[in-house]
Amino acid sequence: MSGGRTVRADDVAPRPWPNGGGTTRELARAGDGSWRISLATIESDGPFSLFPGLHRLLTVVEGPVLDLTVDGVPQVVEPQRPFAFSGEAEVVASVPEGPVRALNVIADASVAAYCTVLELGRGSALPLAVDQAAYVITGEARGSLVIGPGEVAGRGTVAVVTVEAG
Template sequence: MIRHLTAADFRPMPWANGKGVTIELARAEGPTGLLWRLSRASVIENGPFSIFPGIERNLTILTGPGFDLTGEGIALQARPFAPVAFPGDVPVTATGVTAPSDDFNVMTARNLPRPQVQVITTAQTLTPPANTLLAVYAARANSLTLTDEPLPVAPQEPLLAVLLHLPNG
């Protein structure tokens, strides 16, 4: 299965903390709630991130200079095309915001293996292992491809490739 999504398929949603808007690109639900979600958002000022109990997060800056993510036991530098991972249920604040930055977000249920987020800059065929879903996001084109089949890519821009682990059974 290969599925291509564009801006017409995406939907804006308010942040859980009410301080902004995210563009939800795709999501999957399971019997007990969220399995995974891919989204894009803009961080325009210092402030807290929303709290998501039981969720692991991964964030990659797409445009802008980036910012720092700070919280109890967390000190991360979110910089362009350098994925950073952090727990969704620990209060985290964006600090050092000097200009707007757009970011790509991956959220996964904690009971699943953490997703693998990779920046792709060279032509290759991406082959998802069994029981995974490959998501490839092209920021400039604002398009997302979801597949469980091999996918040849020849990027004109950096692509984000995410391996999402699916629940067993």
Template sequence: MTARVFRNEDLVRVPWKNDGGTTAEVAAFPEGSTFETFGWRISMADVASDGPFSLFPGIDRTLILVEGDGIELDVEGIAYPLDKATPKLSFSGDDITIGRLLSGPIRDLNVMTRRGQFRHRARFIESGVALLSDDTIVAFLVPLDGPFDVTLDSTIHSLQALDALMLEATQELVLLSGTGRAILVEISPDPST
């Protein structure tokens, strides 16, 4: 199984689409694609102030709080708090969304897939064994609370908190050893195409 590690400290920060903050792209498909042309995109953002989110028409999004006390997302007039108890929200990039910090800056993991091309799922996992869904074409594992070792085909990939491991789809078991939680993001073709 092919795997690639993206170290958190090596990520390059770029301005948000609306210039209201910065994001660090972990990976996107196709490689080198822009905000207008990506099929899927995984990134981390540092949010230091309240403000509107960029619109991404035709994009499905999931935002996961990975550091900080939390943020309230106002999506089309409905408030959704993202905090340690409920750290994940999926919503449409078409929706007018405003973020309000609950208590100081946060960092979030942002997953985006272009509707009609790809879809995604994100779930929390712990030490043990993970099996990717049958339709997964690429997956990302991001430790949240501390180091994780991921064993793939007898190769151990050692990850620190907020590093990301990209792996190609496989029916094989993925062995996980570490403390705390990690996020597993799976990307698959959109079945409506």
């Protein structure tokens, strides 16, 4: 890892969800508040908080599958497969195989958010643009968010988040 700012998730104090149903660690936020990246621990079944007027992108980065019911429609969110939904949706989570940690991007309508999970080889270096951050899922810096511009280097798995203001 080099360049950019690095935030270790374990160094960020957990905060309760707005609905009190779990905790999250805010890792990064836009200066204008138009988006945020956080890491949530989901240990038990229950509803997600509502975020009217915003959209969400969730990626399971630790643990098994996460079952969600989004506006009455069942969804299975597999590890390392990003899942997008409206912040206004009524979402109920179930952790049938045990707790999970999920990387979340919550953004307003003026921001397009993307997440791509990549495997890096031991000699790899992944450059990050100013509108990108990479959460290290496995590797030397596991549990850290590297905020661009900068790079992530070395063997491991990363979830690269890109936030594009419209």
